[in-house]
Amino acid sequence: MNLRNKVIIITGGTSGVGRQLVALLCHNNTVIVITRHTTRLTELTDAHQNIHVFSADLSDSKQYKGLAQKVQRRFPIVDVLINNAAVQNTQMFTDTNFKYETIAQEINVNFNAICSLSYLFLPNLKNANEQAIILNINSGLALVPKKSSAVYCASKAAMNIFSQSLNYQLEQTNISVLQAFLPLVDTPMTQGRGASKLSSEQAAVEIIKGLEKQIPINNIGKVKLLRVLTTLAPPLARKLLKRS
Template identity: 50%
Template sequence: MNINKKRIVITGGTSGIGYQMVKYLQSNNEIIVISKNENRLVALSKEFENVITYQADLSKLEEVESVAKLITERFQKIDVLINNAAVQYTPTFIDNAFKYDSINHEIMINFTSICCLTYLLLPALTHQNKAAILMINTGLALAPKTTSAIYCATKSALNNFTQSLRYQLENSNISVQQAFLELVETGMTAGRGNNKMSAEEASKIIIKGLKEDVLEHDIGKVKLLRLLLRLVPSVAKKIMKKY
């Protein structure tokens, strides 16, 4: 897909990988960013001329519906939707730090909002030119770790949703793609792991896959994980358990 003079919607585009994708794409495209942090949205719109911002808390269904309505009323056509926003809570169910309310919050942002936003923006993506929906996923969708059980479950669900949606849209103008990331240096992963991929590098690889229409894009160490899951799944799961 030629990523030039396109209208691209990105969720969670004010920090981390999302911000790097906005930075990389904004010079030749019109970028629509959805994020919760109003101050960061204001700063982003000042930094880049081709960026249009919408404030929405994706953990609240009414705000997902509201922002989708605002976008579709203003723009009849969208070329790319990048579902990037996500949250991760690391306490286990038996940790004193675990918060019950985090369950619904995490599911809503990481999975439910993606399903809803994709459906609500689908009419704008359906046109005679090629369009794309890109899900930003993780190797944890293929094999979970001990902590962050809800996060791992939502990413696994996203993997299956993406594949099923691809089947549904295979005769349409829309390509449904997925990028599986290794551990990337972002605010979410601060203090965890070593030798992490930078958000800038990850964003460039993601966009390269989008341009090349890579449906299942394994990035970095995810390639090795996929191989281990085929050859020695018990070893792969043991590694990921401690991830």
């Protein structure tokens, strides 16, 4: 796909990988950013051109329809939907500070929003003049979980299967569903966790390369090695990731 003069929706575009995607894509495209951080939205529009911002809390599923309607009134055609927004709670169910309400919130942002926005924006994507793409930003933890962040790991695994199934459903349309699987990336979400992180800038570059080439499963960085381990030595992969 030639990423010029496209209308691109990016969720979670004010920090981390999402912000880098916005910065790289906005020069030659119209970028629609969906996020709940209104102060960061102002900073984003001041820093970049060709950006249109819509504020929504994706942890609240009641906001999805209204959000889609607002976007559709201004942008009847969408070429690319990048489902990037995600949250990860590291508390375990056995921790005394675990908050029950975070379960639904995390599932909504990491999975429900992906399913819902993919459906709600289908008419816009079908209106694209050429090929349209839904790109779901996934994680190596969709392949092998770690001990903490059980809901995050499960939601990413669900995204993986959903993406493949939806791609089957859309085979006779102009829409393809792609995934980018990320290793541990240096973002605000991962502060204080892990080492040897991939920079958010490099992650965004690799995501865009996969988008341009329309790679269905784009394994980025150490996820390539994880794929090999899950095939050749599953117990070792589980051991390495368990306490990651």
